[in-house]
Amino acid sequence: VEAFADALEVVPRTLAENAGLDPIDSLVDLRARHDGGEFGAGLDAYTGDVIDMEAEGVVEPLRVKTQAIESATEAAVMILRIDDVIAAGDLKGGGSDDDGDEGGPGGAPGGMGGMGGMGGMGGAM
Structure with missing residues (x-):
């Protein structure tokens, strides 16, 4: 579950990095606001502040x-x-197909021998 939560934090971390902000400080502020019950809190890339996104009309x-x-x-x-x-x-x-033997995959040889009259099938015409 913790790894899943870390994966979700990639979005605000990337936003902070791309805005030239310190991603660690931004995530700490964002987590604190979320832990305080402000589930609409988000990172404002323009100011670097954590704000109430719903109040700002960002939905x-x-x-x-x-x-x-x-x-x-x-x-x-x-x-x-x-x-x-x-x-x-x-x-x-x-788990491995590499058994040390050389050669390609097995299977029947090309053509259908013994069926004369069928052009391109390997039999006599």
Whole structure:
């Protein structure tokens, strides 16, 4: 959960850095305001202050933010599941295709021998 919270803080941290502000001080101020119950507090990139964004008229549709966070979370969970499957394969000894043998993938040879009259299929015409 802490890593997820850290990931969400990338947005205000990046905003502070791009505005030429100290990202650590900005995040400390923002966290303090949020901990104090001011959930509408945000970073004003022009002044460097943490202000009440709703009072300043800075609002965005909740659904857009919710969808973006849900999509990012689903992608992260999917990557973690894939990593778990790969790790489980490595533990069983089947996680690597590199068995030292040379050559390409197996399979039937090209063409369909014995079927004469079928141009391009490897048989006699």
